[in-house]
Amino acid sequence: MSARWGKPYQDHRDWPAYNESLVLRGEFYLDLRPLRHWDKELASMNRGKRGGQYQVPESFVRWLVIWKQLVDYRGLEGITRRMVKLGIIPTAPDYTTLWHRLHALTPEIRMPAYKDLEVASDGTGLKTTNAGEYRIFRYGDPEARQRKHLVVVITADVRRKKVIGIEVHIEGKGHSEAGTAATHVREATRRGYRVGKFYGDGAFDSYDMFTALHETGTEPVIKIARNSESCPKRRPPGAKHRRRAIREYGALGYRDWAAQKGYGMRWPGTEGIFSAMKRKFGENVLSRSPTGLVAEGYQRAWAYDELREYGEGQGYRIE
Secondary structure (H helix, E strand, O other): OEOHHHOEOOOOOOHHHHHHHHHHHHHHHHOOHHHHHHHHHHHHHHOOOOOOOOOOOHHHHHHHHHHHOOOOHHHHHHHHHHHHHOOOOOOOOOHHHHHHHHOOOOOOOOOOOOOEEEEEEEEEEEEOOOOOHHHHHHHOOOOOOOOOOEEEEEEEEOOOOEEEEEEEEEOOOOOOHHHHHHHHHHHHHHOOOEEEEEEEOHHHOOHHHHHHHHHOOOEEEEOOOOOOOOOOOOOOOOHHHHHHHHHHHHHHOHHHHHHHHOHHHHHHHOHHHHHHHHHHHOOEOOOOOHHHHHHHHHHHHHHHHHHHHHHOOOOOOOO
């Protein structure tokens, strides 16, 4: 197998350790440690709450979010009902309760314990229909004009494939990828992380992005757009920092610049995660409402990150 530009591909993975991490991900689905503090967590959630009381703790709901990527709501009801019969949990939520607790849930990302990051950002699309190719070919697609893709943008550490930011929107209705990435980098810095490098394709070649990277002390590794202006008539914020990057890019040329900067590192931090996520959970979402679509796209990226961390032995992530 050969990589880009004819260079032989070198696989440096520790295959026994990688294989074990994949096996451990399967253990997650039957790891019932979230249930150990069921009563204590419910007491805390219901303290001072008026009206109906919670019957299912939040940690168990987050555990079900990952099951939901493989099983529908009625399937989840069946799983929890069987758990009650086995004496594992005291009560089983019904379909309506599951829908209300999971439908719009966007669990918080667990940030890494280490503080030095090198991040990349990119977006991908998820299909908002389950229609098969044959059905569309045979009968046409009556919703083609109004159907939009769901856009999932992530920012992740390229060295360890750890997601640190997720933003989801319906196509044409959200922030730009560059704006989202700038927010993620600023937020990570605000929380005490040092972002050493940022890798991005031409979509991130914007003044706002270069401004954010300068503010956070982050080295930009961004492919410059072909139609870029090094000296625009109007000097927006960030023009100076972007102009410096343009000159460096122009002096080296793309191939030498990419090799010197390690531009290829953006792939494991974004495309590698998207590819694994879609292979694991598919690339179709089932929700119909805008709120449900956004939450489902977020949950998919979050769930894959939780499973990957569990397989890497980074501690139990749901508690």
